[in-house]
Amino acid sequence: MTGPERLIGLPPVIPDVCTLLVLGSLPGRASLAASRYYGHPRNHFWTLMEGVIGESLVALDYPERLARLGARGVGLWDVIGSARRGSSLDGDIRDAVANPLRPLVESLPHLRAIGCNGALAAKGAMRALAGLDLPILALPSSSPAYTLPLAAKAEAWRALGAFILPPR
Template identity: 30%
Template sequence: MEIETHPHQPFIPSSIQILIVGSFPGKDQAQEGKWFYSAPRNQFWKIIEGVYEKHLTTTKEKQELFSSMGIGMADIILKAKRKNNTNLDQNLEIIEFNDIALSKILQQYPQIKVFFTSHFVEKHFKKLFPSFKNIACLPSPSPRFATMSLINKIARYKELLPMR
């Protein structure tokens, strides 16, 4: 098992109000043109397209939308080894957390609201930042979270994300 390093810096627009924190990129996301949540089966961008009723095909379009909405993105893990060659969070051996970058973001934007893409991420965030309380957990965009339909995930995200 080789150690993988996160291929992306956190995305922090100047108007940030919300930070969405995920776990770690899928195994094919270091490729050119791939950005956060670009694993083929991950539903994140389908959910966001449903929330904002926009078709998002490029990284630039995604970044422009999130900048206009004050939404940033980062992941909780900086370095990991992948067990069983899968994208499942439970198959990640965490080598290093992304706590330095996250700490800087939380210090620079103390009023920020942090949303997690899974309870796995929430658990680790709470261990790293036990005093930070402006948090909530989104329904997981993973296709493995099949107890909630895509339509219901979109509805829940709509309740939580800014709609200006």
């Protein structure tokens, strides 16, 4: 098949006690090149999660960001494991292969909710996890391409705070 190359997503980042799983669609090229979730400097994810956990993330290096999320019970993954995509926009995703979400979710005994970063992530999660007794929260995309004001995004994302572990 011709067209954009097949992009392979990142592995899940799951803390020992995962109470909240945040799912994206598929990392963009900047994130894949850096092997980091939400690696594009203009993506609002880390700022939004600061509002959720009430702790600094943006100023930290990537391993410290993950450790801080993990300490609060937050895991990260994506609904798509691989796809062809000519840009970093979800609308350009073609030939997507889903990640095995259900086995992962069923292996997390402390999981209280799933937060979905954007419409494509929410659609994929709802399809893959239909019938499970877990809240699935559809959140506005953290991508700068999604033009909802940051304050409005932050207000929606704060709902995730009900599902995280308290600070240690």
